[in-house]
Amino acid sequence: MKVTLKVFRYNPETDDKPHYDKFVVDAEPTDRILDLLEYVKGYQDGTLSFRRSCAHGICGSDAVRINGVNRLACKVLVQTLRSKKITVEPILGLPVIKDLIVDMESFFDHYLSVIPYFVNDEPPPMKERLQSPEQHERFEDTTKCILCACCTTSCPSFWSSEEYIGPAAIVTAHRFIFDSRDRAGAERLRILNDIFGVYRCHTIFNCTDACPREIEVTRAIGEVKKAIAIGKID
Amino acid sequence: MNNYHQYDIIVVGAGGAGLMSALYASKKASTAVLSKLYPTRSHTGTAQGGVGAALGNIEEDHPEWHTFDTVKGSDYLGDQDAIEFMCSKAVPIVYELEHMGLPFSRTPDGTIAQRPFGGHTNNITGMPVPRACYSADRTGHMILQTLYQQCIKQNVRFYDEFQVLDVLIENGVTAGVVAIELATGELHVFHAKAVIFATGGHGRVWEITSNAYTYSGDGVAITLRRGIPAEDMEFFQFHPTGIYKMGILITEGVRGEGGVLINDEGERFMNTYAPTVKDLASRDIVSRAMYLEMRDGRGINGKRYMYLDMRPETVNKYAAEDGRKRPDGSPYIVTGEEMLSKLPDIVDFARTYLGVDPVTQPMPVQPTAHYAMGGIPTDMYGRVVIDAENTVLPGMYAAGEVGCVSAHGANRLGTNSLLDILVFGKYAGLDAVEYSHKTGFETLPAEPLEFTQQQLEELRSSKGDERASDIGEEMKSVMNDYVGVFRTEDGMSKAVEKVRQLKERFKQVQLGDTSRIFNTELISNWELGNLLDLAEVTAVSALARKESRGAHAREDFPKRDDENWMSHTLVWMRDGKVELDYKPVVITKFEPMERVY
Amino acid sequence: MSTRTVVQVGFNLDFAMWIFTRISGITLIVLAITGMVGAFWLGARIQMDVATLMRWTFFPNPNHVINSDIPDLIPGWANAYWQIMQMMIVFFGVTHGMNGLRVVIEDYLTESWWRTFWRGLIFFLWLFMMILAVYVILAS
């Protein structure tokens, strides 16, 4: 089946403005969008640039906008789009370096700002620290995050201000705040209790819809907001 | 000099092995980590099933049993001192990870949960033992995230999206590396006392593979070009259960949780091939069994795939047949929800890529190229050794999949790779620190960039009319057909010849992209060059080994031959020619025996 | 499962207003329902059209029932009770609404001096509105 791939193009060395290129590709219904991009790069236009690695939705390299929504190119099959016209654009809200490659620096800066590591200075036991399956389940959902940025760059609040810490960072914070073994939860809540912290989230749910790991992002944010509001982590 | 950096220790690669060594190295020496991917994109993140350690949280278990299983799994090609070292460090290192906050799944008592995996057995009964410590089916993801987070905590210096293209060796001593900054296209020199390579494997040599696009064997290719040999390259593991046609991995944990492989006649065929542990035999054996079934026309609908069935009714049926029990003694009965909660990502993969719901339908699977047992030869402390006498190349280290200690011999057991990257990553880091405290900086070569620039120039200036993607496709398909699960003299000779032709044609590849910023085409062509080199040394090493052992199965030499082949292959590329040598296997406690499961 | 108490998360305008927005939202609904029930109590079902009822509901100001069929406004509709109700609605509504505007504006403004400027402006607008509204209520 022939599909038309419309791809956002921008080469910083020669272009002033971005433009779109169209490629007609012979695709199987079960092909990933990433397969199509690889095909274009291999056989039609080698200059097309994008990031990718694992090709099965687990490394988080290839977040792009496909037909208007943030997705991993390797996790969308042609058949699920139900359309023979496929538009691929870079994710919104981050500077475009080249074609589909964006500058992720501010995204990772936000990640770094929430103490994104386990803190517990009490001397550890000889064996493992115990944690019940229920306590584990409390934060399990948010441990799945692969830092792909699909969520943050789908959020209208992030589009309007880059300073907004963004759902991905809050998800990371949530993973630690609700871990019964961690001890820096209060500090993280203090960081998120900020004009550019949780209060820029207006429960728009674009993030939850965009998350390729099916993390309930808005719920995680909601739990953080609640913890801040009532001063308790349950 | 612009773009000149100096650190005591340079770690190349930010997967599990790289981060673990950086964590230890940076405590006592100035350290920088160079990675062509943002660290959390590394392949360690895709590992699913678990990391092996004899914690005995569920059933009785001992590091000694783990050692023996690994030796046996390696088909007696593993160096037993290294294996014993790795298995004895397994328990403390898993606790260490837990203390770093790694969110392991838990048993009802709150300890780390464990599940059975192929080849891990109770040495007394011979039955499978739950030894894989897991975090649902994203153990590697959690390891990668946790280690990266700890590196952040420790302020490790990262150079993300810096691809190393060359290692500098001056006067027989390591002096640093050359890397390209992808965002600008500029070359950088990193001057260092010690360099730790942790660049992962090269599964992209094969067509059906579970490996990432970026798994192009950069580390081995770079060192080969610098006269360092590669070890045991013929041993490449094919994992039995990759998604049909795509190769995406379905973890062995599925079988650990009770899933079984089914042929076209609807029977569980592993009974015949491994009567005791059945579907949980080691990977080489299961992959071969699948091939034999398919060859005899018992692939599903006569095609080249089998079913992997984890529907609760199937699992319960065979668990009852095997008499499998829960730790509390009750019979092993699972529900759909339990499978979903223990293997969420597998269910997701099957739904996304196959359109199959594994809780109600079986999944079509076929063997998929998975793991490089071979690599840069090292000793137990990650020090790179460059000949059959184990002479150390000062300052040069390798750890993780890129290295060959050899703890996996001819066939790696599931869960032992995550263990390998942790243990050998850590000790490489520690040894590098010690080394860097003892020595000064070696002077850089007069023109450190020369060799790199020459390589890139060749890629840029070629005016031929070949297409890199064609060459890549042909290489992958020939390697899949002739240097895959089963091998013959004839096939492998064809493969060697074909790969050499492809290498010639590769010189005629034209580069379309002339830009500097993120020239991904230039990089992927360079990577294809690496893959071609590795394909060649793999095929040549395989052709020379006239026996069947572990992952190397020859139809013309179906038996293991301990008399002549109890040795590691070393392979060099000198002036474009491949040379071979052999070194003996270290045997301490376990004399080679026939391998039955 | 244990609950861990976090001593003090820190108090700031966004924290306070986030909570206030929610409380005032609920309060507005409660006040509105009270207003509506009160209107029925006073015989709105036969004497008032829907639009007037709704207007009353959200703003129990006698002006809002002028053009209905209610014969005598004074006893039931225009008394201190409804004036207090009204003032509460005005207070919660205007504060909630003005803060809402602040939030919307601050979504798009990241330069902090601009933000300070707008905050000030909105504060004065709020003050002005409150005074005006109270005056209108008392004077009507």
Add this chain to the structure above:
Amino acid sequence: MALRRNVGLKGLKYRGGGPMLTWELHRISGISIAVFIGLHVFASFLMQQFGSDFGTTMNIVYESLYFQIFIFFVVIWHGLNGLRIIILDTWPRLIEYQHEVTWLQWVIFIVIYGLTVFIMVMRTISGS
């Protein structure tokens, strides 16, 4: 050099679907009510104190059927949607059922708003 991060109106083309729409409506309705109340109080003040024409004109606008239909939409939507947000904020657990909650909200909205508009229009037509 890299293209500046510049979202602008491109954000409007993002296919956020239903949930994004509820937010857009909430925001628009909130602003509308705030502006409306502001103008209304101001107009009442002018009318009350100075019998100003401006105030009278405003009141005529406010009392027109079209404006009423609009303002009820806005108020009822904002109130209901706000209630949903408050409920979800209080019990984040319910966010798991956010789709169901949103559907329920639409149903309630259509019933209340539909009924209101229906009665209003009927009244106007029957001329009472």
